[in-house]
Amino acid sequence: MYRSKMFPLFLSSTVLLLAGSPSWQGKPATQWDENDARQVLRNSPWVKRATASLLFQPSKDQLRAGGKMGGGKSVGLQSLELSNLVGGSTHHSNSTAKKPGYLTLRWESASPVRTAESKLQDPNAPGWDGEYYAIAVYGVPIDAGRLDEAGQSADLKKLGVLKRDGMKDMTAAKVEITASGSGLATVLYLFPRSAAITGEEKRIEFSAQFGPIFVAQYFYPGEMQFQGKLDL
Amino acid sequence: MQIRARRVRMLRQAVFTATGVAGLFASQLLTAQTASPPQLIAAAEAPPAPEESTTTAPSSSTTGSAQQPGLTVLDELNAMKARIEKLEQELKAAKGETGTGPASGVAAAPRKMLTPGTVDESKAVASVDPADQQPEAQPAAAAPAAPAVDLETPFAFADFTWMLSNSRNHDEVLDGKYFSGEFRVDTNYMYDYNHPIDHTLIGTTEGERTGEFNIQALNVGGDFHAGNMQGRILTQFGSVSTAVPRNDASYSQGQWDLADAYRYLSEMYAGYHINVQHGLNIQVGDFLSFIGLFSYYSFDNWMYQPSYVSSNTPWFFTGIRAQWFPTNKLKIEPWFINGWQTYAKYNGRHGLGGQILWRPTGNLDFVFNTYALGRDTLGVDNRSRYHIDDSQEWKYYENPGKFMHRMAFTLTEDVGCESGGGVVCKSGNSQTPAQNFMGIMGYHRWWFDNDKFAAEVGGGVMNNPGRYLVLLPPINGANATSGTPYFPEAPGLPFKAYDFQLGFDFFPSQWVTWHVEWTQRGSNVPYFAGPGGITPQQAPGLYVNEGAPGSYVPGFSPDLVKQERRWIFSLMVKL
Numbered sequence: 139m140y141r142s143k144m145f146p147l148f149l150s151s152t153v154l155l156l157a158g159s160p161s162w163q164g165k166p167a168t169q170w171d172e173n174d175a176r177q178v179l180r181n182s183p184w185v186k187r188a189t190a191s192l193l194f195q196p197s198k199d200q201l202r203a204g205g206k207m208g209g210g211k212s213v214g215l216q217s218l219e220l221s222n223l224v225g226g227s228t229h230h231s232n233s234t235a236k237k238p239g240y241l242t243l244r245w246e247s248a249s250p251v252r253t254a255e256s257k258l259q260d261p262n263a264p265g266w267d268g269e270y271y272a273i274a275v276y277g278v279p280i281d282a283g284r285l286d287e288a289g290q291s292a293d294l295k296k297l298g299v300l301k302r303d304g305m306k307d308m309t310a311a312k313v314e315i316t317a318s319g320s321g322l323a324t325v326l327y328l329f330p331r332s333a334a335i336t337g338e339e340k341r342i343e344f345s346a347q348f349g350p351i352f353v354a355q356y357f358y359p360g361e362m363q364f365q366g367k368l369d370l
Numbered sequence: 371m372q373i374r375a376r377r378v379r380m381l382r383q384a385v386f387t388a389t390g391v392a393g394l395f396a397s398q399l400l401t402a403q404t405a406s407p408p409q410l411i412a413a414a415e416a417p418p419a420p421e422e423s424t425t426t427a428p429s430s431s432t433t434g435s436a437q438q439p440g441l442t443v444l445d446e447l448n449a450m451k452a453r454i455e456k457l458e459q460e461l462k463a464a465k466g467e468t469g470t471g472p473a474s475g476v477a478a479a480p481r482k483m484l485t486p487g488t489v490d491e492s493k494a495v496a497s498v499d500p501a502d503q504q505p506e507a508q509p510a511a512a513a514p515a516a517p518a519v520d521l522e523t524p525f526a527f528a529d530f531t532w533m534l535s536n537s538r539n540h541d542e543v544l545d546g547k548y549f550s551g552e553f554r555v556d557t558n559y560m561y562d563y564n565h566p567i568d569h570t571l572i573g574t575t576e577g578e579r580t581g582e583f584n585i586q587a588l589n590v591g592g593d594f595h596a597g598n599m600q601g602r603i604l605t606q607f608g609s610v611s612t613a614v615p616r617n618d619a620s621y622s623q624g625q626w627d628l629a630d631a632y633r634y635l636s637e638m639y640a641g642y643h644i645n646v647q648h649g650l651n652i653q654v655g656d657f658l659s660f661i662g663l664f665s666y667y668s669f670d671n672w673m674y675q676p677s678y679v680s681s682n683t684p685w686f687f688t689g690i691r692a693q694w695f696p697t698n699k700l701k702i703e704p705w706f707i708n709g710w711q712t713y714a715k716y717n718g719r720h721g722l723g724g725q726i727l728w729r730p731t732g733n734l735d736f737v738f739n740t741y742a743l744g745r746d747t748l749g750v751d752n753r754s755r756y757h758i759d760d761s762q763e764w765k766y767y768e769n770p771g772k773f774m775h776r777m778a779f780t781l782t783e784d785v786g787c788e789s790g791g792g793v794v795c796k797s798g799n800s801q802t803p804a805q806n807f808m809g810i811m812g813y814h815r816w817w818f819d820n821d822k823f824a825a826e827v828g829g830g831v832m833n834n835p836g837r838y839l840v841l842l843p844p845i846n847g848a849n850a851t852s853g854t855p856y857f858p859e860a861p862g863l864p865f866k867a868y869d870f871q872l873g874f875d876f877f878p879s880q881w882v883t884w885h886v887e888w889t890q891r892g893s894n895v896p897y898f899a900g901p902g903g904i905t906p907q908q909a910p911g912l913y914v915n916e917g918a919p920g921s922y923v924p925g926f927s928p929d930l931v932k933q934e935r936r937w938i939f940s941l942m943v944k945l
Contacts, residue, residue, distance in 0.1 A: 197537060200530055205693045293522070
């Protein structure tokens with residue numbers, strides 16, 4: 139009888155403790171170890187993973203009609219086959235292509251994130267000058283996102299948006315692109331702090347687009363608190 | 371007995387506390403093991419932590435409590451109970467709206483360390499296996515819904531390859547970072563029931579010879595794009611390089627033969643993109659006109675032979691245009707140009723015009739073209755031309771599961787006139803006749819077997835008193851500059867015509883079109899090439915031009931008839 143009561147209690151306490159608040163939350167940042175830092179960058183209110191959607195890609199003729207050149211869905215000369223002249227090759231439907239993948243978003247200007255990056259000496263952690271809300275998107279494919287095309291940052295800036303309930307959407311004031319190797323890049327969005335975010339705001343939606351790649355995720359200011367204070 | 375009972379309670383408390391402490395230790399150990407990819411931290415020595423701007427008392431976490439001196443086992447147990455209650459409250463709260471948000475991290479044990487910058491490109495977007503990519507911090511259900519289309523780029527919110535005048539290929543084989551190549555070939559064989567002896571076709575720019583294999587057009591070029599800079603060049607070789615420039619007499623005014631200079635280029639312009647609203651382009655050069663809906667390139671069209679309101683209206687303009695996109699569904703494009711399909715300027719005044727293109731949905735297209743003020747008659751410097759051209763396209767059926775899976779139709783209406791120089795727009799008389807243009811055309815297409823086949827029907831009518839938009843028959847080599855005494859184009863002369871087509875396409879791929887078409891055309895005056903042709907006979911079996919282009923040849927009379935019936939066979943490639 140005693141064992142039968144104690145075992146569930148042991149199990150539940152163990153599970154709850156396993157699932158408990160991460161250790162970094164209860165310590166000053168100066169006392170963080172590397173595990174704490176990794177937890178912040180992996181699973182904290184400031185770090186999210188978001189599904190990256192591949193938007194419908196119009197042909198270059200259609201893009202030109204819309205005032206843009208290039209950017210079509212390139213398939214290369216190898217896609218040409220002799221059978222194309224006589225039939226039997228594949229056909230393309232008009233359906234939109236959407237295959238999921240994931241990108242990581244970090245609210246870079248939050249001190250827990252900066253501290254964790256510093257603790258781990260993260261080589262891909264971006265830097266910037268000035269007072270901004272900074273959000274970085276990691277692992278963006280350079281080619282697919284057309285990040286290496288001149289003038290692309292202007293489009294990125296326009297398409298990096300913070301949406302807040304009952305308030306005007308905030309577009310990025312600056313965008314910085316940093317290659318991180320393996321054909322990937324980190325895209326940093328800097329938003330002005332003129333319209334300050336408060337802890338009372340229910341949630342904030344961040345969305346961005348890189349060529350045909352779209353990503354969006356929610357952040358919850360009520361949870362983005364460190365040592366009892368909103369930290370953005 | 372009481373002492374024994376007290377000892378038992380203490381023992382239970384001790385055991386319970388021990389299990390809790392063991393669980394806590396296990397959790398920290400497990401967390402550390404799970405979150406310790408050696409490749410990331412093996413050589414990483416922790417740098418000095420940044421200065422903390424805030425200092426906070428240790429929280430009530432077990433870790434913190436365990437480090438407090440002087441606590442009894444009972445205190446530990448009470449703290450643990452409080453902790454459990456707090457966790458239970460957090461779990462309950464997590465089931466609310468933010469249940470899939472960051473709070474869910476309480477229950478979601480991370481599987482692997484996320485190292486930015488090491489995700490394979492293909493996995494990052496296109497070919498990732500969702501089962502292999504468990505979200506660590508945020509299940510996808512918490513994310514905002516992604517749009518299926520690009521809502522920023524103009525006209526990118528839907529697939530418009532179904533439209534007449536739009537290329538139907540989805541993929542590009544020659545697309546690069548700074549240059550997007552383009553290659554087109556348009557060939558045909560036309561069987562004319564009139565069997566003109568000189569194999570000459572009249573009254574169209576989409577076909578010049580009959581009873582022969584003909585290379586209608588060969589285009590090589592593409593788009594240059596680097597940042598805000600734009601440039602487009604597309605050559606034109608083949609029959610079209612003589613058939614289209616000969617309808618422009620503007621280059622005859624003054625020196626330098628621009629027809630020779632430009633005839634092998636169908637598009638040539640430089641442009642600059644300004645990132646305002648949804649885009650603003652300023653482009654200067656020679657660019658295509660979509661007055662009359664049909665594309666200059668037959669591959670993009672439903673029919674090979676466009677009706678008069680397309681074939682007889684401009685294919686190109688030379689000048690400057692702005693393309694302003696206030697929304698992603700609207701384009702406003704003013705033009706300041708040399709004239710009505712001209713390389714040069716006939717007289718003393720430029721032409722003004724513009725296009726408004728509105729695509730409210732993926733199934734609808736409205737285009738409004740206007741041209742005004744240009745003085746486009748050689749030798750008449752005070753006659754102005756005005757023209758309005760409106761088109762509508764509607765894809766009213768789409769069902770990918772069916773053999774016949776798509777249907778769409780188009781309508782185009784044209785109204786225009788000339789005023790001054792002895793003519794008026796309407797209500798004319800024998801002294802100052804009315805000189806105007808009215809025309810309409812409509813086409814319908816069916817698609818079959820997943821875009822492998824298509825069938826079309828369509829046609830149109832026109833009325834053009836004064837004949838200022840009638841394509842001059844090339845009798846004895848006549849062109850727009852020379853004119854011809856055998857088919858004068860002058861104020862007061864009537865011209866009415868009709869045409870209709872039936873077409874069938876086979877699309878072995880998105881880059882190749884086999885097309886067969888029946889076309890019949892008729893007019894109220896003899897206009898089309900009859901069996902005797904329109905070329906003087908110099909000797910038995912020898913039909914060549916004589917004298918100056920378009921000149922009168924004594925004893926020669928062109929064979930013009932009122933009706934023409936043709937089969938058109940065409941193979942077209944566009945890469």
